[in-house]
Amino acid sequence: MRRFLVVIEKAKNNYSAYSPDLPGCVATGATRDEVELNMHEAIEMHVQGLLEDGLAVPESLSYAEYVAVR
Numbered sequence: 001m002r003r004f005l006v007v008i009e010k011a012k013n014n015y016s017a018y019s020p021d022l023p024g025c026v027a028t029g030a031t032r033d034e035v036e037l038n039m040h041e042a043i044e045m046h047v048q049g050l051l052e053d054g055l056a057v058p059e060s061l062s063y064a065e066y067v068a069v070r
Contacts, residue, residue: 002047005062006039008032020062022046 004019011028015035018026025046029035050057 002057002060004043004060005064006036006043007064008035008039019043021058021060 004021006017006019008015008017014028014030015032016026016028017035017039019039022043025039025042027035027038027042029038047057
């Protein structure tokens with residue numbers, strides 16, 4: 001099983017998502033739940049396409065952390 005960091009951003013009228021470790025793999029959705037589902041499907045399709053093309057699936061090297069400031 002592979003795991004990839006997904007960044008979800010709130011836009012003006014929807015949500016967008018991308019994975020830093022999978023360039024070009026993006027999704028949008030009207031709600032956060034929808035963009036999460038769409039991104040999950042996008043990652044599955046992206047990885048499957050890489051495998052079908054005989055290309056290596058990138059290692060997941062990204063991580064996220066919140067930083068608290070006063």
